Amino acid sequence: MSAPKRQKSAKDVPYELIYWPGNPGRGEFVRLALEEAGADYTDTAHAEKGMDQVLSQIDTENVGDNSNPPPLAPPILRHGDLVISQTSNILLYLGPRLGLVPPAEGEDGDPDALYRINGLALTALDGLCNEVHDTHHPMAASLYYEDQKEESLRKSKDFVKNRLPKFLGYFQRVLEGKASGDGPWLYGGRLTYADLVLFQAIDGVTFAFPKAISAAKTSGNYLYVFRLYDAVKERPKIKEYLASKRRQNYLNGIYRHYPELDLDEENMPQSSGN
Amino acid sequence: MSAPKRQKSAKDVPYELIYWPGNPGRGEFVRLALEEAGADYTDTAHAEKGMDQVLSQIDTENVGDNSNPPPLAPPILRHGDLVISQTSNILLYLGPRLGLVPPAEGEDGDPDALYRINGLALTALDGLCNEVHDTHHPMAASLYYEDQKEESLRKSKDFVKNRLPKFLGYFQRVLEGKASGDGPWLYGGRLTYADLVLFQAIDGVTFAFPKAISAAKTSGNYLYVFRLYDAVKERPKIKEYLASKRRQNYLNGIYRHYPELDLDEENMPQSSGN
Structure with missing residues (x-):
């Protein structure tokens, strides 16, 4: 038996x-x-x-x-x-x-952490994912990019000049704040899923707008944001995943690289600091 | 003492x-x-x-x-x-x-309800709030409507013709499904906050696009959606609130009425049923 x-x-x-x-x-x-x-x-x-x-x-x-x-x-x-x-x-x-938020219960339980982390994830998705989709599809998701190129250019200029600095600046501030704790993470001194969301969003924007992200790096205004990006990339399991075949290439999805939409001289943000 | x-x-x-x-x-x-x-x-x-x-x-x-x-x-x-x-x-x-989701614990506890309700609320906010903002600000939130009128018209036509029917049709389907339970509500046969979100979203769209909503009503395709709208409006505390001074008028916010953006003959959806 x-x-x-x-x-x-x-x-x-x-x-x-x-x-x-x-x-x-x-x-x-x-x-x-x-x-x-x-x-x-x-x-x-x-x-x-x-x-x-x-x-x-x-x-x-x-x-x-x-x-x-x-x-x-x-x-x-x-x-x-x-x-x-x-x-x-x-x-x-x-x-x-998955252990990607602090425990809600127990002696050091943090039952409100989930709402703070969800808020951070939603904000990253708003500004660095949904708005990026709209840079190449500002008029209608059901039309081709080629049918809304002029509007895409106008939308992308606003994204590079106003929206991208707004969201990068916001996350820099979050990382400067005490609630982020020690180390490179957004909340409570430990990795949460909000960090993974921000990493992936920046990775996608870097594919779509490489010149704009390069200028943002050089500006020195978002050092903690790019430190977080690097720290996620070095997590052993993430590193292994990114090198695997499971990781797909960006291709006609939310994050698209149209060189004509990327940063031009006119939109170059003022460098500050270094 | x-x-x-x-x-x-x-x-x-x-x-x-x-x-x-x-x-x-x-x-x-x-x-x-x-x-x-x-x-x-x-x-x-x-x-x-x-x-x-x-x-x-x-x-x-x-x-x-x-x-x-x-x-x-x-x-x-x-x-x-x-x-x-x-x-x-x-x-x-x-x-x-606030008792606006089924209890997670206890004999009839429904711990997954919150995720289903959050999903419905997010979808209503995406399609019937965020996208409505973009009908009058498709190029840049930082510019005036007057500086993006042409693009607003194009975006609004797509909203009325494609997006509004898509989202109304989706919620009609949710209400036809078994998970909605008996009665007018989206989930589990009882009022949840997702119903309040859908009510407010439709109320706002009705202010912004009265002709489009009137045509949607007349089509008979979204009977359950408008039944839900009416049922929320008749809740005693909601009714009292809507009649009070605490309820503000729509004015240059997310939901704006620009008659030139509302439904025109060309975009009239095909009536089905009645």
């Missing part, structure tokens, strides 16, 4: 990331959390018929199931019976489970 | 909403939750020097305090020692405290 099978709970299963194959996109924010934690997960980006899995989830006939509303768009996370979407929401769910 | 004073916890204090005076804006999503719950709160929109309180929070010299990172933008919620920003994040914090 064999030993009785252990009854698996509905959540004692790998995480399933459901996202478009072909570019890192918004799925990457979720992947980095899973990779940093060494979590067991599947990813439709690398699955046979991965595209079909995404399409069936966002089909306009999908009304969800008994407990889950349908998702509007990927990334989508399935974990046992749970199906959720929205990048920041997925990270909110994963953060405590 | 008087009775010993009860030691107040840091959270045993009113909620403080910190938001621009002058229009409902994103603060309104938070206000409706507080009002529906009958919560004790203060609001800088109605305070002397309310504007100064917002400005000092988002000052570029503000680096936060020992435990809170600085906020980038309002709405901001202060509750005791906690200071958080981002609309969906504030609602995530308030939801369980």
Whole structure:
């Protein structure tokens, strides 16, 4: 007689990331959390018929199931019976489970940490992901870039001149503040998923606007932001992931490199400090 | 001898909403939750020097305090020692405290409900708030509408023709699905803060694009969405609030009415059903 099978709970299963194959996109924010934690997960980006899995989830006939509303768009996370979407929401769910936020309970428990970290992640996604998408699709997501080039140029100039410095400056301030604690991280002196989000957002912006990011580095105004970027890149599991085939190239996704949209002399920010 | 004073916890204090005076804006999503719950709160929109309180929070010299990172933008919620920003994040914090999500614990506890509700709130805010802002400020938040009228017209046509039907159709589907339960609500057969968010978003879009919303109603494609809107509006505390002076008029905020951006014949969606 064999030993009785252990009854698996509905959540004692790998995480399933459901996202478009072909570019890192918004799925990457979720992947980095899973990779940093060494979590067991599947990813439709690398699955046979991965595209079909995404399409069936966002089909306009999908009304969800008994407990889950349908998702509007990927990334989508399935974990046992749970199906959720929205990048920041997925990270909110994963953060405590993957040890990427301080514990809420116990002697040194920090039950409010999750809200502070979620706020930081949302702000990074707003300014350094959603707004970057709009630099090449300011008029309509359903049109080609070529059909909105003029507006893209105008939008990109504003991004490089005003929005990018605003968001980099904001995160520099967060890192200067006491709530960030010691070391390179955004909150509480320890790595959280907000750091991974900021890393990936800057990595994407660096691909899309290399000249603008180079000028931002040279300015010396955002030293702590780029220190954080470097520190995430050197995390052993992140380093291994970035060198692996699981890391996809940027290609016609949120982060796109159109040289004509990148920084020009006219928009060069004033250097300060050095 | 008087009775010993009860030691107040840091959270045993009113909620403080910190938001621009002058229009409902994103603060309104938070206000409706507080009002529906009958919560004790203060609001800088109605305070002397309310504007100064917002400005000092988002000052570029503000680096936060020992435990809170600085906020980038309002709405901001202060509750005791906690200071958080981002609309969906504030609602995530308030939801369980105000009874606007199902309980996570206990016999019928639904610990995953919060993620489903947060996902719905985020999607409503994306499509029916953030994208609406971009219809009159598609090029730069820092410029006047008058300096981006042509692009606003192009963006608004896409909003009315593609985006608005996409998001209304999505929420109709959510309401048709089993996870919404019985009655008019989005999740679990009971009012949650996601319903309040959807109500306020539709109310704002109705102000900004009255002809487009009227056509959407007439189409018969979104009956459940407008049923939810009506059901929220009839909640006794919401009704009282909407009739009170605390409810501000829409004025040069996220939701603006520029008649030239509203539905024209060319963009009239195909009627289906009736």
